[in-house]
Amino acid sequence: MAQQLISKTCDFVKHKLDGAEAGHDWFHVERVWKITKIIAQHEVCDTLVVELSALLHDIADPKFHAGDETLALKISSEFLEREGVDPATIEKVLFIIKNISFKNRGELPADLPIELKIVQDADRLDAIGAIGIARTFNFGGFKNNLMYHPDIPPKLNMSKDEYKKNSGTTINHFYEKLLLLKDLMHTAKARELASERHVFMENFLQQFYREWRVDQ
Numbered sequence: 001m002a003q004q005l006i007s008k009t010c011d012f013v014k015h016k017l018d019g020a021e022a023g024h025d026w027f028h029v030e031r032v033w034k035i036t037k038i039i040a041q042h043e044v045c046d047t048l049v050v051e052l053s054a055l056l057h058d059i060a061d062p063k064f065h066a067g068d069e070t071l072a073l074k075i076s077s078e079f080l081e082r083e084g085v086d087p088a089t090i091e092k093v094l095f096i097i098k099n100i101s102f103k104n105r106g107e108l109p110a111d112l113p114i115e116l117k118i119v120q121d122a123d124r125l126d127a128i129g130a131i132g133i134a135r136t137f138n139f140g141g142f143k144n145n146l147m148y149h150p151d152i153p154p155k156l157n158m159s160k161d162e163y164k165k166n167s168g169t170t171i172n173h174f175y176e177k178l179l180l181l182k183d184l185m186h187t188a189k190a191r192e193l194a195s196e197r198h199v200f201m202e203n204f205l206q207q208f209y210r211e212w213r214v215d216q
Contacts, residue, residue, distance in 0.1 A: 002048050005083055009055045012079055016059055021142050023135035024061050028126060032057065035122035035193070042189045045114045049089055052080070053096035053119045062101075072097050096120075102127075102177055105184070112186070121190035124181045129197025132178055133204055140170030147171065148212065174205060 017026045036054040040047055056079075060072040073094050080090045096116045099108055100123055127135065140147065146169045154175035155168060168176070182198040185191045 005048075005085065006051055006055070008083060009052060009079075013055050013059060016075070021064065021139065023138045023142075024058050024064070028135070029055060029058055031126050031131070032119070032122045035125050036119055038193075039118045039121055039187050039189045043114055043118060043187060045118060046089075046092070049092045049096070049115045050118050052085075052089070053093045053100075053115065054122060056093065057097050057100050057119060057123060059097075069098070102181075117186035118190075121185050121187050124184065125190060125193055125197065128178050128181050128194060129200050132197065133201060136173055136178065137170055140173070143167065145170055148208075150212075171205070171208070174201060 013029055014026045017024075017029065020026070033051065033054040036050055037047075040050050056072070056076045058072075059075050060068070062069045062071070065071050076097055077090060077094060080093065092113070092115060095113070096119050099112075099116060100120050102124070126132065137147070145167055146152070148169050148171040152169055152172065154172035156176065178201060179198070182191070182194040185194050
């Protein structure tokens with residue numbers, strides 16, 4: 001029963017995200033789902049909630065829907081209800097979808113459920129390392145942001161509203177988010193996986209600056 005629901009959810013998400021921006025498409029969701037399952041093996045958790053949340057977490061990313069943070073909840077709730085999922089499970093999944101985003105970290109309650117920690121870790125892992133670099137530059141191109149400007153410093157400690165409106169350079173995004181994620185991981189397995197990816201990004205930035213300063 002659970003596996004059939006997961007299979008239907010995969011099909012639903014693939015269809016809904018057909019044509020989505022490449023950093024937030026089905027392949028992103030699939031990677032997060034796979035990482036989620038790896039982390040979940042090392043934790044005591046509700047695996048159905050974890051998998052459903054991972055699959056539905058970007059079903060309607062607010063960045064692509066005029067900042068609407070309710071649409072993903074509505075789409076997910078309607079889908080899960082159609083599939084006969086019990087209300088308690090739906091509530092847990094919606095809580096994760098609502099609170100997974102980096103920009104919402106300042107609004108989270110102190111005692112987070114392990115299921116949210118796992119899915120959030122998986123989503124953050126896909127935002128760093130080689131894949132994270134590729135996704136960041138893809139989204140920067142999608143937004144027509146500058147790749148880098150030596151006279152535009154990163155904006156640190158932004159509020160949620162400032163973060164949502166920010167259209168800085170792609171390189172600045174490393175300092176505003178990506179390089180912060182390693183130390184925000186909740187689970188031991190995620191911290192282990194994040195370490196290598198973090199070093200890869202640091203090495204990339206060093207090489208980027210060397211190549212940028214062609215005459216030095």
